[in-house]
Amino acid sequence: MSISISEAAFELELQDFEAAKARIEADVIITPLLSYPTDDRNLLIKAECLQPLGSFKIRAGANAIAMVDKVKLINGVVTASAGNFGQGVTKAAKNRGLDVHVFVPDTASKSKVDSLINLGAKVTSVSFSDWWNIMMNRSAGVDGFFIHPVAELEVIIGNGVIGLEIAAQYPDVDVVVVPFGGGGMISGIALAMKALGKSPTIVACEIESSVPLSAAKNKGRPVQVERGESWIDGIGSTIVLNEMWPLLDALVDEVVIVSHEEAANALRALSNTSNLIAEGAGAVALAAALKPQYSGKNVVAIISGGNINKETHAHIMKGNDLFP
Amino acid sequence: MSISISEAAFELELQDFEAAKARIEADVIITPLLSYPTDDRNLLIKAECLQPLGSFKIRAGANAIAMVDKVKLINGVVTASAGNFGQGVTKAAKNRGLDVHVFVPDTASKSKVDSLINLGAKVTSVSFSDWWNIMMNRSAGVDGFFIHPVAELEVIIGNGVIGLEIAAQYPDVDVVVVPFGGGGMISGIALAMKALGKSPTIVACEIESSVPLSAAKNKGRPVQVERGESWIDGIGSTIVLNEMWPLLDALVDEVVIVSHEEAANALRALSNTSNLIAEGAGAVALAAALKPQYSGKNVVAIISGGNINKETHAHIMKGNDLFP
Numbered sequence: 001m002s003i004s005i006s007e008a009a010f011e012l013e014l015q016d017f018e019a020a021k022a023r024i025e026a027d028v029i030i031t032p033l034l035s036y037p038t039d040d041r042n043l044l045i046k047a048e049c050l051q052p053l054g055s056f057k058i059r060a061g062a063n064a065i066a067m068v069d070k071v072k073l074i075n076g077v078v079t080a081s082a083g084n085f086g087q088g089v090t091k092a093a094k095n096r097g098l099d100v101h102v103f104v105p106d107t108a109s110k111s112k113v114d115s116l117i118n119l120g121a122k123v124t125s126v127s128f129s130d131w132w133n134i135m136m137n138r139s140a141g142v143d144g145f146f147i148h149p150v151a152e153l154e155v156i157i158g159n160g161v162i163g164l165e166i167a168a169q170y171p172d173v174d175v176v177v178v179p180f181g182g183g184g185m186i187s188g189i190a191l192a193m194k195a196l197g198k199s200p201t202i203v204a205c206e207i208e209s210s211v212p213l214s215a216a217k218n219k220g221r222p223v224q225v226e227r228g229e230s231w232i233d234g235i236g237s238t239i240v241l242n243e244m245w246p247l248l249d250a251l252v253d254e255v256v257i258v259s260h261e262e263a264a265n266a267l268r269a270l271s272n273t274s275n276l277i278a279e280g281a282g283a284v285a286l287a288a289a290l291k292p293q294y295s296g297k298n299v300v301a302i303i304s305g306g307n308i309n310k311e312t313h314a315h316i317m318k319g320n321d322l323f324p
Numbered sequence: 325m326s327i328s329i330s331e332a333a334f335e336l337e338l339q340d341f342e343a344a345k346a347r348i349e350a351d352v353i354i355t356p357l358l359s360y361p362t363d364d365r366n367l368l369i370k371a372e373c374l375q376p377l378g379s380f381k382i383r384a385g386a387n388a389i390a391m392v393d394k395v396k397l398i399n400g401v402v403t404a405s406a407g408n409f410g411q412g413v414t415k416a417a418k419n420r421g422l423d424v425h426v427f428v429p430d431t432a433s434k435s436k437v438d439s440l441i442n443l444g445a446k447v448t449s450v451s452f453s454d455w456w457n458i459m460m461n462r463s464a465g466v467d468g469f470f471i472h473p474v475a476e477l478e479v480i481i482g483n484g485v486i487g488l489e490i491a492a493q494y495p496d497v498d499v500v501v502v503p504f505g506g507g508g509m510i511s512g513i514a515l516a517m518k519a520l521g522k523s524p525t526i527v528a529c530e531i532e533s534s535v536p537l538s539a540a541k542n543k544g545r546p547v548q549v550e551r552g553e554s555w556i557d558g559i560g561s562t563i564v565l566n567e568m569w570p571l572l573d574a575l576v577d578e579v580v581i582v583s584h585e586e587a588a589n590a591l592r593a594l595s596n597t598s599n600l601i602a603e604g605a606g607a608v609a610l611a612a613a614l615k616p617q618y619s620g621k622n623v624v625a626i627i628s629g630g631n632i633n634k635e636t637h638a639h640i641m642k643g644n645d646l647f648p
Contacts, residue, residue: 029356050599
């Protein structure tokens with residue numbers, strides 16, 4: 001009876017994204033595009049780490065909760081999130097007096113879990129595979145309306161507002177580099193820019209320890225990949241969701257894999273050069289945007305958030321590349 | 325023959341600030357006002373640490389150099405700056421192919437001096453008292469056109485653009501909290517807001533180790549004060565400049581003194597809550613804005629810059645209040 005999320009997303013029009021922009025205006029800021037000094041390209045970083053709650057995910061969280069039919073929310077809201085999206089949903093839900101139950105993988109950073117609890121969420125920590133099953137099944141087996149952190153049309157639309165902002169702030173952009181977690185952000189940005197008639201090269205970036213999108217692009221379909229150790233959370237799943245694959249197949253032009261050394265260098269540069277605390281996924285985007293193939297281009301890198309464990313950040317700032 | 329800087333500044337009109345806004349548009353960003361979570365006031369921080377070169381001083385530097393008659397610049401530019409203003413002047417001058425000679429006090433942080441050298445300035449380090457004499461005499465005894473980092477009308481006008489931005493971004497602001505270095509920023513902001521017909525409470529903040537403005541306000545005239553040890557540079561001189569006093573006497577409504585413990589707490593909060601690296605003077609502004617007397621108000625605090633020695637920052641992030 002229902003069409004897939006990908007099918008619905010391909011039908012989105014400019015007015016859908018503009019309506020979302022208006023809907024979340026009070027919840028978010030228009031993040032600045034900051035010039036990042038390089039010798040050979042125009043590189044601008046979109047500082048989503050300056051959003052309320054420190055992440056772009058407030059956009060989707062606020063949009064998702066604002067679009068759900070109120071009757072469905074009578075038992076509260078349930079979501080599965082490594083933290084940032086859960087925070088956005090929690091804040092938006094608490095503003096409406098709703099209960100929130102967030103399932104997080106036991107790999108989620110303590111700072112993210114603490115933030116959820118401070119915002120008033122009930123938090124349940126589960127193994128990464130159990131958490132991934134919740135994502136796949138769209139159910140955690142508890143009461144409440146489930147909001148999927150990636151594969152919801154409302155999430156894609158909310159994230160698309162980033163694309164509208166980039167187009168307005170930097171009309172000559174050639175390349176947009178986006179951290180790949182589940183695909184909600186990169187799909188939204190690409191669709192919104194297409195709706196505006198823009199067609200920059202859309203680049204997804206992954207950390208070397210788990211590269212599900214690179215693998216899917218190579219095979220032409222989602223395939224299971226290893227998930228190695230990393231200090232970087234929020235990106236790096238074990239497989240691309242089937243329901244997101246048609247979008248990613250069509251919308252993502254290139255995938256760049258970043259090493260931990262490059263990510264650590266970028267994390268330090270964001271603090272030392274741009275005075276920003278970024279999370280690992282944001283550092284991965286800067287590292288990808290600095291790759292030689294984008295020399296001479298007008299590049300925007302999305303610094304997705306700043307919710308990093310402070311000890312991890314301090315450790316890397318001291319010059320360490322890998323967290324033990 | 326010439327009128328004083330204070331007299332000239334009192335004559336400034338809205339069009340002077342708007343002309344400066346247009347003149348420096350390509351050199352600066354409109355910094356975001358970011359919501360800072362508190363229970364009892366609406367507190368917004370103006371993140372000047374996100375400017376190119378990491379400080380508000382690019383505004384005045386760019387405006388000053390853009391307004392000087394070209395014939396006067398034949399032997400280059402000389403300035404005396406703890407770093408941030410010197411950087412702004414250097415960048416703007418180098419864009420025009422001019423030599424720059426910057427005199428800095430030997431208390432200036434290494435990161436600031438390194439940045440100046442990287443931008444192409446010749447840097448001479450002198451004792452704090454020699455540096456202060458250069459500021460007072462408006463001459464360093466070397467060739468080149470001297471641009472004063474505080475008491476130049478062009479500087480006050482350039483800084484005034486911050487006031488225009490605040491008025492546009494937050495029309496209901498009640499209180500504006502500004503770090504007090506020499507008075508160039510607070511005077512510019514106050515004059516620009518007055519020119520717009522706005523009259524928020526203008527609050528200067530000082531670090532406890534040197535409080536020249538508090539002393540001047542108490543005595544009704546500039547008086548010499550002790551300059552104690554501090555990890556905070558860029559603010560904390562030993563006396564208010566005579567030529568700035570009439571402006572400060574008239575425009576500054578309140579002066580708040582911040583302790584090193586409060587400043588360290590604010591520095592940590594800016595990183596942990598707002599994902600920003602701030603310099604000490606910016607942390608002093610947040611600490612002042614959190615004082616009980618501003619409960620219930622709409623407050624803007626100017627986070628002046630982010631040019632802090634990285635070891636100092638890391639040391640304070642670990643929970644230390646005072647740098648040895």
